Amino acid sequence: MIQPPPTPRALAFPFTLVRPELEKVEHAIMEQAKAFDPAVEGYVAYVCKSSGKRIRPALALLAGGATGGVTEEHRRLAVILEMVHIASLVHDDIMDGADIRRGLPTAAAKWGNSLSVLLGDSLFAYALELATEFDDTNVCRAIARASRDVCCGEIFQTQRRFDLNLSVADYQRMIEMKTAALFAAATELGAVLNRQNSGVVSALKSYGVKLGTAYQIYDDCLDLVGDEKQVGKTLGTDLAKGKLTLPMLYLLQSATDGQKTKLSRMLLKGEPMDTSILAGIADYVGSVERAVATAKQLLDDAGAELVCLAESPHVRALREITGYLHGLLEKCRAVA
Amino acid sequence: MIQPPPTPRALAFPFTLVRPELEKVEHAIMEQAKAFDPAVEGYVAYVCKSSGKRIRPALALLAGGATGGVTEEHRRLAVILEMVHIASLVHDDIMDGADIRRGLPTAAAKWGNSLSVLLGDSLFAYALELATEFDDTNVCRAIARASRDVCCGEIFQTQRRFDLNLSVADYQRMIEMKTAALFAAATELGAVLNRQNSGVVSALKSYGVKLGTAYQIYDDCLDLVGDEKQVGKTLGTDLAKGKLTLPMLYLLQSATDGQKTKLSRMLLKGEPMDTSILAGIADYVGSVERAVATAKQLLDDAGAELVCLAESPHVRALREITGYLHGLLEKCRAVA
Numbered sequence: 057m058i059q060p061p062p063t064p065r066a067l068a069f070p071f072t073l074v075r076p077e078l079e080k081v082e083h084a085i086m087e088q089a090k091a092f093d094p095a096v097e098g099y100v101a102y103v104c105k106s107s108g109k110r111i112r113p114a115l116a117l118l119a120g121g122a123t124g125g126v127t128e129e130h131r132r133l134a135v136i137l138e139m140v141h142i143a144s145l146v147h148d149d150i151m152d153g154a155d156i157r158r159g160l161p162t163a164a165a166k167w168g169n170s171l172s173v174l175l176g177d178s179l180f181a182y183a184l185e186l187a188t189e190f191d192d193t194n195v196c197r198a199i200a201r202a203s204r205d206v207c208c209g210e211i212f213q214t215q216r217r218f219d220l221n222l223s224v225a226d227y228q229r230m231i232e233m234k235t236a237a238l239f240a241a242a243t244e245l246g247a248v249l250n251r252q253n254s255g256v257v258s259a260l261k262s263y264g265v266k267l268g269t270a271y272q273i274y275d276d277c278l279d280l281v282g283d284e285k286q287v288g289k290t291l292g293t294d295l296a297k298g299k300l301t302l303p304m305l306y307l308l309q310s311a312t313d314g315q316k317t318k319l320s321r322m323l324l325k326g327e328p329m330d331t332s333i334l335a336g337i338a339d340y341v342g343s344v345e346r347a348v349a350t351a352k353q354l355l356d357d358a359g360a361e362l363v364c365l366a367e368s369p370h371v372r373a374l375r376e377i378t379g380y381l382h383g384l385l386e387k388c389r390a391v392a
Numbered sequence: 393m394i395q396p397p398p399t400p401r402a403l404a405f406p407f408t409l410v411r412p413e414l415e416k417v418e419h420a421i422m423e424q425a426k427a428f429d430p431a432v433e434g435y436v437a438y439v440c441k442s443s444g445k446r447i448r449p450a451l452a453l454l455a456g457g458a459t460g461g462v463t464e465e466h467r468r469l470a471v472i473l474e475m476v477h478i479a480s481l482v483h484d485d486i487m488d489g490a491d492i493r494r495g496l497p498t499a500a501a502k503w504g505n506s507l508s509v510l511l512g513d514s515l516f517a518y519a520l521e522l523a524t525e526f527d528d529t530n531v532c533r534a535i536a537r538a539s540r541d542v543c544c545g546e547i548f549q550t551q552r553r554f555d556l557n558l559s560v561a562d563y564q565r566m567i568e569m570k571t572a573a574l575f576a577a578a579t580e581l582g583a584v585l586n587r588q589n590s591g592v593v594s595a596l597k598s599y600g601v602k603l604g605t606a607y608q609i610y611d612d613c614l615d616l617v618g619d620e621k622q623v624g625k626t627l628g629t630d631l632a633k634g635k636l637t638l639p640m641l642y643l644l645q646s647a648t649d650g651q652k653t654k655l656s657r658m659l660l661k662g663e664p665m666d667t668s669i670l671a672g673i674a675d676y677v678g679s680v681e682r683a684v685a686t687a688k689q690l691l692d693d694a695g696a697e698l699v700c701l702a703e704s705p706h707v708r709a710l711r712e713i714t715g716y717l718h719g720l721l722e723k724c725r726a727v728a
Contacts, residue, residue: 093569095548147513151506170487171550173509177483177543180513184520185536188529196532197524204517211510212431233429 069109070376073369074117077126081113081134088139091182099163099175103146104139106160111271112137112242118377119246119260121370122362129190129249133199137242139183140203144210146176151214152297195245202241209233217298220320224305228269235275236268243267243374259361263374266358270381273351276301277388280335281344295323295331302350304334307343348385355382405445406712409705410453413462417449417470424475427518435499435511439482440475442496447607448473448578454713455582455596457706458698465526465585469535473578475519476539480546482512487550488633531581538577545569553634556656560641564605571611572604579603579710595697599710602694606717609687612637613724616671617680631659631667638686640670643679684721691717 071078089101113134120130148154149162150169156162163172180203187196212230216222243264247257278287279294280303294301300308300323311319319337322330338344355378365371407414425437449470456466484490485498486505492498500508516539523532548566552558579600583593615630616639630637636644636659647655655673658666674680691714701707 093544093548095551096544099547144513147509150509169505171547173483173486173512174543174547174550176509177480177512177516178540178547180516181520181536181540181543184517185533185540188524188533188536193524193529193532196529197521200517200521200524204514204521207510207513207517208429208432211435211507211514212429214507214510215431 069111069114070373070380071110071114071118073373074114074121074126077117077131078110078114078134081117081131081138082110084131084135085138088135088182088186092178096175096178099167099171100179102166103142103163103175103179106158108138108142108145108158110138112141112238115239115242115264115267115374115377116246118370118374119243119264120250122365122368122374123247123252123256123260124250127249130246132186132189133195133242133245133249136183136186136199137202137238139179139186140199140206141238143176143179143183144206146172146179148210150176151210152293190249192248195248198241198245198248202237205233205237206235209235209237213299216300218324219300220308220316220323222300222305224302224309227300227302227305231269231272232265235272236265239268239271240264255364259364263358263361266354266361267378267381270351270354270358270378270385273302273347273354274381274385274388277303277344277347277351277385280304281339281388292328292331292335295334296328298323302347303338303344306346307334307338307341310341310343345389348389351385352382355385405447405450406709406716407446407450407454409709410450410457410462413453413467414446414450414470417453417467417474418446420467420471421474424471424518424522428514432511432514435503435507436515438502439478439499439511439515442494444474444478444481444494446474448477448574451575451578451600451603451710451713452582454706454710455579455600456586458701458704458710459583459588459592459596460586463585466582468522468525469531469578469581469585472519472522472535473538473574475515475522476535476542477574479512479515479519480542482508482515484546486512487546488629526585528584531584534577534581534584538573541569541573542571545571545573549635552636554660555636556644556652556659558636558641560638560645563636563638563641567605567608568601571608572601575604575607576600591700595700599694599697602690602697603714603717606687606690606694606714606721609638609683609690610717610721610724613639613680613683613687613721616640617675617724628664628667628671631670632664634659638683639674639680642682643670643674643677646677646679681725684725687721688718691721 085104086101089097089104092100116134116137117126117130120126145157146163149157150164150172154162155165163175184200187199190196209230213234216226240261244257244261247260276294279291280301282291284291308316308319322334359375359378362371362374421440422437425433425440428436452470452473453462453466456462481493482499485493486500486508490498491501499511520536523535526532545566549570552562576597580593580597583596612630615627618627620627644652644655658670695711695714698707698710
């Protein structure tokens, strides 16, 4: 049964400072559909409307504001990165066999996998077409590179499903590609568009990598120990699909040989009951806590990257995002 | 059962003039795999090795040769267009549920749909990343645009499957996007890279559109009336998938109301026996012949576009390609 869309979580993120700019970006995203052939426009409009918290656009705008001001180019960057993200979600939903995203039927559920493969492709191609409009070709190149990282990170994850030998370093590399790459492109290019020096550019890139990584760890913890009603989406799907996330990797690290045998049996079976038992164990022995601590450390490190920027409302807003995620992580721990 | 790969049909195309250049391109395509994360490299190498007649690279090189000479930039263009094409084939094979392409298992058959969706995405993102290296951003933009056309053309086709009201004009628009867009990008950009005037650029683009359209009509006729053993791939798949191609549209056009009812019944059922009956009827009443004639006219028009170019071996080779396709179309007629 189709649920009405939940109140966008975006409202909870501390994006107030760039809210008017974000609304322009939102409008521009909706406008993009019109650039497509009439046969395709409706599909594009649907997926653009129904997905996302617009974190990447907000980061692009805030990084712009923090380095001299938000320009038309920052809004374009915001639109492009969100379209790449939407394209990746359309394809994710095919792979995950997901029927519902944010309370609405996914493209795959509505129109089938074939159309969704192509729809994601078209969105993606169009985003990169828009990216060629920047005067500085380095911007377009960085966007294409980040897009490739997203896909390669997903391949990496697909490939290592049910692989109990996945190391924490591998996991980190995977989520840096899969999630942090677009966060980092938003913050890095926000500074590049304002022609900042390499110190500032690299600090903002690093902020994006760390924030994105922490955000993915949070999402992974939530999938394990979150409350479905509060979160508003199906949880526990990672384990069922064999995706080994940080709390589970920490659990495997801390297990004795005998415990490892038990974990392997449960992880490789992946039945719903075992999933909640595994989550319970990970919580009980402190693996969730440890993953939360890792993410919180990353958030502190992300905040520290901002010291080289002159203090401003936008810099404070970037810092507040790390504070907001700290709060979300605390709740994961509280549930735990 | 897996068949050994057939002798590449590429050898039959009159590409002799650019054979040494094509070999360099082939080598460069293989080298691209190394730019990927080690986790992904093997997949990329596999699909790059196992697909294609390299028509688009050959066109890019010949267009370069016909407008001042083949440069390093033409070889890069050739590599990029072929990678976009390979990405689209990887996704096509998912949608068509194809197990074998050119005698080898498809990526979808070997590693599943999820990985293949991502693999196509990565190849595509990487191709556009390479495209940002051109000094002229118009080149990158045109490649992104052509890539989007390929996807939108496919969406269009997917959407209009089993739609007996598809017009010939719609079909033409569809194949112009799906197939001719990359042919046209190859020939147009081949001239753009040699800084040719807009007359030459537009003539070569038009040559590419017409050649690509004719090629697709040939492929569509072949699917209907070709000999599987000679062609070396499964035929009759278009009708089974509800793809209405030109011979079938001509058949519908020429049918009386009573005949239309019979055709609709067979087209919408799409069982193997009906497929060969439909092909037989289309052949018998001259619809295949008419499609062949349409394609042959397009080839003549493509050839005529070349008159504004100074005569040279490369221009002759471009003309020979139309002659070669004329010959292939004759065979379709001969079978018919």
